[in-house]
Amino acid sequence: MIPALSVQGLKKTYATGVEALGGIDLRVEEGDFYALLGPNGAGKSTAIGIIASLVNKSAGRVAVFGHDLDSDWRAARRAIGIVPQEFNFNVFEPVEEILINQAGYYGIPRDKACQQAEKYLRELELWDKRRTQARDLSGGMKRRLMIARALVHEPRLLILDEPTAGVDLEIRHAMWEFLQCRNREGTTIILTTHYLEEAESLCRRIAVIHHGRIVEQGGMRELLAQTHGEYLVLNLSAELKLLPKLDGYHCELTDPHTLEVQIPTGAGLNPLFAALSAVGVEVLSMRNKHNRLEQVFLKLLRENHE
Amino acid sequence: MNKAVNPYLTGYRTILAKEVRRFMRIWPQTILPPAITTALYFVIFGKLIGSRIGPVAGFGYIDYIVPGLILMAVISHSYANVVSSFYSTKFQRHIEELLIAPLPSWIILAGYVSGGVARGLVVGLVVTMVSAAFVELSVFHWPLVISVVLLTSILFAMAGFINAVFARTFDDISIIPTFVLTPLIYLGGVFYSVEMLPPFWQGVSLFNPMLYMVNALRYGMLGVSDIESGSALVIILVFIGLLGAAALWLLHKGVGIKS
Numbered sequence: 001m002i003p004a005l006s007v008q009g010l011k012k013t014y015a016t017g018v019e020a021l022g023g024i025d026l027r028v029e030e031g032d033f034y035a036l037l038g039p040n041g042a043g044k045s046t047a048i049g050i051i052a053s054l055v056n057k058s059a060g061r062v063a064v065f066g067h068d069l070d071s072d073w074r075a076a077r078r079a080i081g082i083v084p085q086e087f088n089f090n091v092f093e094p095v096e097e098i099l100i101n102q103a104g105y106y107g108i109p110r111d112k113a114c115q116q117a118e119k120y121l122r123e124l125e126l127w128d129k130r131r132t133q134a135r136d137l138s139g140g141m142k143r144r145l146m147i148a149r150a151l152v153h154e155p156r157l158l159i160l161d162e163p164t165a166g167v168d169l170e171i172r173h174a175m176w177e178f179l180q181c182r183n184r185e186g187t188t189i190i191l192t193t194h195y196l197e198e199a200e201s202l203c204r205r206i207a208v209i210h211h212g213r214i215v216e217q218g219g220m221r222e223l224l225a226q227t228h229g230e231y232l233v234l235n236l237s238a239e240l241k242l243l244p245k246l247d248g249y250h251c252e253l254t255d256p257h258t259l260e261v262q263i264p265t266g267a268g269l270n271p272l273f274a275a276l277s278a279v280g281v282e283v284l285s286m287r288n289k290h291n292r293l294e295q296v297f298l299k300l301l302r303e304n305h306e
Numbered sequence: 307m308n309k310a311v312n313p314y315l316t317g318y319r320t321i322l323a324k325e326v327r328r329f330m331r332i333w334p335q336t337i338l339p340p341a342i343t344t345a346l347y348f349v350i351f352g353k354l355i356g357s358r359i360g361p362v363a364g365f366g367y368i369d370y371i372v373p374g375l376i377l378m379a380v381i382s383h384s385y386a387n388v389v390s391s392f393y394s395t396k397f398q399r400h401i402e403e404l405l406i407a408p409l410p411s412w413i414i415l416a417g418y419v420s421g422g423v424a425r426g427l428v429v430g431l432v433v434t435m436v437s438a439a440f441v442e443l444s445v446f447h448w449p450l451v452i453s454v455v456l457l458t459s460i461l462f463a464m465a466g467f468i469n470a471v472f473a474r475t476f477d478d479i480s481i482i483p484t485f486v487l488t489p490l491i492y493l494g495g496v497f498y499s500v501e502m503l504p505p506f507w508q509g510v511s512l513f514n515p516m517l518y519m520v521n522a523l524r525y526g527m528l529g530v531s532d533i534e535s536g537s538a539l540v541i542i543l544v545f546i547g548l549l550g551a552a553a554l555w556l557l558h559k560g561v562g563i564k565s
Contacts, residue, residue, distance in 0.1 A: 014565060052406050055565050074408040082406050088399035104320025105407035107313020149403075 002066040004030045004157050004188035005051070010060035012046050012212075020046040022212040023060065028205070030065070030156075033183045034190045035203035035220075037297060043212040044192045045085060048161050052082045064157060078106060081155030083146045085162045091135035095126055095145055098134060099152045106153035113152070120148040124178065140171040147175070151182075158182065159190045164198060176202060200224075200293040208300050215304045216296075224292050225265065226299075231289035232272075234259045237282040244279045246272070260289060317409045318417050325421025329387055329428075336387070336425060337432060340379045344433045347375055348440040351497065362499055363530040372437050373524040374496030377458060379433040381491060381516075382483065384426030384459040388418050388466035389479045396470065401563055411557035415467065415550070422463030423456070430455060443527070450526035450535060457542045458519045462487075464549040471553070471562045490516045495524075500532045515541055 007026040013019045021043045028034045038044050049055030051062055053069065062069040067076040089098050096117050103113035121127045124144040129137060137145060143163060150158060160179075164172045172195075180202065183189050193199050199206065200220065207217035216223065239256040249272065250262040259281070263272060276283060329336040352368035362370040395401045404414055437443060445451055465482075473479045494516025500508050511517050522538035525531035556562070 049565070052402075054402055054405055056560055077406060077408040080406070082402075084402065086399065088402045090395075090398060090400045101320055101324055102403055102407070105317050105404055105409055107311075107316045107408070109311045109316055110320075 001030065003027045003063075004032065004065055005190065006061075006063045006066075007047070007051070008061045010047065010050060010062065011058045012043075012050060012055065013058045020212055021050075021058075021060075024209065024212070024214050026207055026214065026217070028157075028188060028190060030188055031183070031186060032188055032205055033180075033203045034188075035199035035206040036190060036192045036209060037196070037199060037206060038192075038209035039301060042209045044209055045161055046212075047209070048082070048084075048159055048190075048192065051159065052080065052084075053077060078153070079156045081150035081153065081158045083150045083158070083160040083163050085165065087142050087146065089134050089142075089145065089149065092133055094131050095134055095137070096121065096130035098145065099149055102149050103152045108153060116152045116154070117148075120151050124148045125174075140167050143167055143171075144175070147178070155187070157188045157190070161192050162194065163191070164193065164195060172198075196293045196297055206293075208297065210301060210304045213304075216300050220293075223296055226296055230263050230265075230292060230295075232261050232263060232286050233289050234261060234276075234283045235285045237284050240281065244276070244281055246275045246279065249275065313408070314410070314413050317407070318413050318420075321404075321414065321417025322420045322424070325387070325391060325418065326424050328391060329421070329425045336383070337428060340383065340429045341432045341436050344375055344379065344436045345439075347371070348437070352440055362502075363528075365528055365530065366441075369441050369528065370499075370524075371497055372441055372443065373527045374494075374520045375437065376430055376433050377455070377520055377523045378491050378496055380426040380430040380455055380459050381462045381519075382487065383429040384422040385462040385466040385469075385483060385487060387425040388422035388463045389470045389473070389483070391421065392418055392467055392470035393473045393476070393479045396473075396563060397476075405560075405563065411554050415464075415553050415557060418467055419460060419463040422466055423459045426459035426463065427455070430459075445527055446529035447526045451523060453539065454519060454522045454526055454542070457539070457546065458523075461542055461546050461549065464546065464553055467553050468549060468556065471556045473562075490514055491520075495520050495532060515545065518542070 005026060005028040007024060010021055010024045011019075012021040024043070024047060026036075026047075036044050036047070046055055050057045051064075051069070053073070062076075064076040064079045067073075067079065069076045093101070099117035099120065100110065100113045103116050104110065108116065117130075118127065121130055124147060126141060126144055126148060129141060134142065134145060147160070147163065150160075164175055167175065176198065179189060179191075191199065191203060204220055205218065206220050206223055208215050233254075236257050236259055240253060240259065241256065243251055243253045244259075246261070248264070252260045254260055261272060263269070273283070348368065351371060356367035356371075359367040361367070392401075395404075434443065469479060469482050493511065494514050495511070500511045500517065503511060518533050518538035518541050521531040521533040522535045522542075525535045
C-alpha cells in the first residue's frame with residue numbers, strides 16, 4: 001500500500017553550518033493519526049518545513065501518496081494541508097478572503113472556493129467572523145482559521161505543527177474533537193505537539209526526533225508498553241511519620257500526607273490498596289505523577305543525550 | 307455543464323485580484339498622491355516656470371513634459387506596488403500560502419508583476435486625466451504609446467519584485483527608489499531635451515535607460531524624440547528578459563524566502 005508520507009534519508013544543514021536533520025526516515029500510512037514529537041530545536045519544524053516546500057532540503061527524498069516532492073511536486077503539494085506553528089496569514093485581510101485566496105492558489109475557481117470557505121468556517125465556528133480582519137481575531141480563533149485555511153482544498157494529508165499552543169482548554173478539546181472527526185473521515189493527520197497527553201490521546205503512531213535524528217518510532221501502544229510502570233501520587237488521610245513497608249512496590253514519602261508509589265507495568269491497583277489497608281494507610285485521592293508518554297519521552301531523551 | 311478551468315489561470319487571477327484589491331483599498335496612499343503631485347508639476351513647471359521657457363522641439367514646455375510625467379508615474383508606481391506588496395508578503399510570512407501551493411514560480415511572478423502593471427496603468431491614466439486639464443493631449447503613434455507604457459510598466463514591476471526578494475528591512479525597499487530610480491528618472495529627460503546639455507553630459511545620458519523610455523513615449527505622443535524609438539523598445543525588451551530570468555531564478559531557488 002502506498003504510504004501517505006514517505007521520507008527517506010532527509011537531511012538539512014543550514015547555511016550557518018547547523019545540522020537540523022541528520023538523515024531521517026519516516027513512513028506514515030494512509031488514515032493514520034501520527035505524532036512527531038521532540039524537544040525544542042530537535043528538527044520537527046525543519047522536517048515539516050521541507051515537506052511543506054518552505055525549506056530547501058540538503059539531501060533525501062519525500063513522497064506524498066507516492067508523488068515525489070521534487071519530480072511530481074504539483075500532485076504532492078495538492079495532497080498536503082499545512083497548519084504552521086506561527087500565524088502566517090495577511091492580518092489585514094478578512095477571514096473569508098484568506099480562505100478563498102488560498103483555494104484560488106490551489107486552482108479552485110472562486111464560486112467553488114466560496115462554498116469551501118463557508119463549509120470550513122462553519123465547521124470551525126468562524127462563520128460569524130467571516131468579514132472580520134484576521135488581526136482582530138482572538139488567539140484561539142486565529143489557530144482555527146489556520147486549520148480552516150489548510151483544509152479549504154480538501155487535502156488527504158493534514159500536517160499540524162503545534163496547533164494547540166497557547167489555546168485554552170475548552171478550545172483545545174474542541175480542536176481535538178474536530179481533528180478526530182477529520183481523521184475518521186479519512187484524512188491522514190500528522191501532529192507535532194509539546195502537550196504529550198494530546199499526542200497520547202489522539203495519535204495511534206509516533207516518532208520521536210532528537211538532535212535531528214529519529215530515536216524511536218512505532219505504535220503508541222507498543223511504545224507505552226516500554227514503561228516500567230506508573231508512578232501514583234497518593235493523598236493520605238492521616239499523617240505518616242515512617243515509610244510503610246509495601247512488598248513489591250517502590251515507595252517514597254514526599255511529605256507526611258503524600259506517598260508516591262511505583263506500580264509495575266501490568267499490575268492492577270487492587271493489590272496495592274490491599275497492601276495499604278493491611279498497614280493501616282487510608283487514601284483520600286490519587287493521581288498519576290507523569291503521563292505515561294511523558295515517561296517514555298523523557299527516557300528516550302535521556303538515552304539519546306549527547 | 308461545468309467548464310474546466312486551468313488551475314494555473316485560477317491561481318494567477320487570484321494573485322492579481324488580491325493585488326488590485328490591495329492598492330484600491332488604500333487608494334489615498336496609492337492613487338491620489340500622483341494626481342496631486344502631477345497637478346503641482348503642471349502648475350509650477352508648466353504654468354509658472356514653463357511660461358518663461360521658450361518652445362522645446364517645437365512644442366510649448368508644458369506640452370513637452372507631459373509624456374515624461376506620465377511615464378514617471380507609471381515607472382514609480384509599478385515598482386512601488388510590487389516592492390511593497392511582495393516585501394509585506396515576506397515580512398508577514400503569508401508568502402508561505404503561495405509556496406506550499408501547487409503554483410509554479412512563473413505564475414507567482416506573473417501575478418505580482420501584473421498587479422504592479424495594473425497600478426502603474428491606473429496611475430498613468432489618472433496622471434493623463436490630470437494632464438488633460440492643463441494641456442490638449444495628442445497621440446502621434448498609438449501602438450508605440452501603448453507598447454512603451456505597458457513594457458516599461460512590466461520592466462519596473464519586475465525590478466520591484468527583485469528588490470523585494472533581497473529586502474530584509476523596510477529601509478531596503480526605499481533605498482533603490484530613492485537613490486537610484488528617482489535620480490535616473492529626473493535625469494532621463496523628463497523635464498528637458500538632452501540637446502540642452504553640454505556634449506559630455508549628452509554622452510553620459512545615453513547610459514541612462516530612462517532616457518530611451520521617456521523619449522520613446524514622447525515620440526509616440528508628440529512625434530519628437532532625442533532617441534530613435536526602435537532602439538528604446540529593444541532596450542526595454544532586453545531588460546525585461548534579463549530581469550524576468552533573474553526573478554524566476556531567485557524564486558525557484560527560494561532566495562530571500564526559503565531557508
